[in-house]
Amino acid sequence: MKYLYVFLCLLIFCMCSVPERESIVNLTKEWSGKQLLFPQEFVLDVYLDDSIISYNKVEFQQNAILIYIDSIGCMSCKMNLPEWANFIIELDSISNKTVPCLFIFNPKKNGKERVVSLLRRVHFSYPVCIDEKDSFNLLNKFPKDNRFQTFLLDKNKKVVAIGNPINNPQTKELYLRIIQGEQISQGKESKQIMTEVGMDATSVTLGSFDWHKEQKATFTLKNTGGSPLVIQDVTTSCGCTTVSYSKEPVRPGKEITLEAVYKAEHPEHFSKTVTVYCNTASSPIRLSLSGDAK
Secondary structure (H helix, E strand, O other): HHHHHHHHHHHHHHOOOOOHHHHHHHHHHHHHOEEEOOOOOOOEEEEOOOOOEEEEEOOOOEEEEEEOOOOOOHHHHHOOOOHHHHHHHHHHHHHHHHOOEEEOOOOOOOOHHHHHHHHEEEHOOOOOEEEOOOHHHHOOOOOOHHHHHHEEEEOOOEEEEOOOOOOOOOOOOHHHHOOOOOOOOHHHHOOOOOOEEEEOEEEEEEEEEEOOEEEEEEEEEOOOOOEEEEEEEEEOOOOOOEOOOOOOOOOOOEEEEEEEEEEEOOOEEEEEEEEEEEEEOOOOOEEEEEEEOO
């Protein structure tokens, strides 16, 4: 379908590895127009502070977004619930609440209570399916790469676009434009004025520290090109990491500092990623934070 191939162009623009480009081409072709299957026993629950509201039917009036999150790695990091809550508010405002987001969580064995606890702790009052049997994945065989476990569906449950709008602003823009009924074509994509960027470091090691105490790290980007540097968005791999920075364009020869703050939820060895989207050929720029919260 044409939307998927536009999204493919957006992805390839950001990729530098030829094998990775080929892999994404094949994945996109495979999922183009594919109809997702739903288990017969499908229930969505809203976990309020002291009660549960259940739904066993979902209406597809126009589009829907299906988000599958598996148990590999840090599940709470991949869930990124506050960012999804903000996205749903924006989505509802342009769709008159006609585009549901269907969250499918496959927790580790005996991990349902931890997921429910997290949902309630952040007051995530949207329907989710805690799929302990991994029924959705067994039926559909989702891609292993979690960047491609989120799907924009049409009213017939067929895949229109693939990719996570929370982690990629280009994907978000594409989703919202499709939902609003815009005609998408490669030629319509905005042409940016590009520049170049230099960095003092792309990774910071915080060492060992008391997990109760938040940690800060800074990254400095220097505009080494001839046009203003514009940071379009900054995303993090986990809700426990936040980033603050100036939204003003950076003039050639000037620098901008990004301050990353990490707040551990429990003792752990961690490695978190900060992704910077900007008007450079190297975008997105990936930065990393690591350390031992004890």
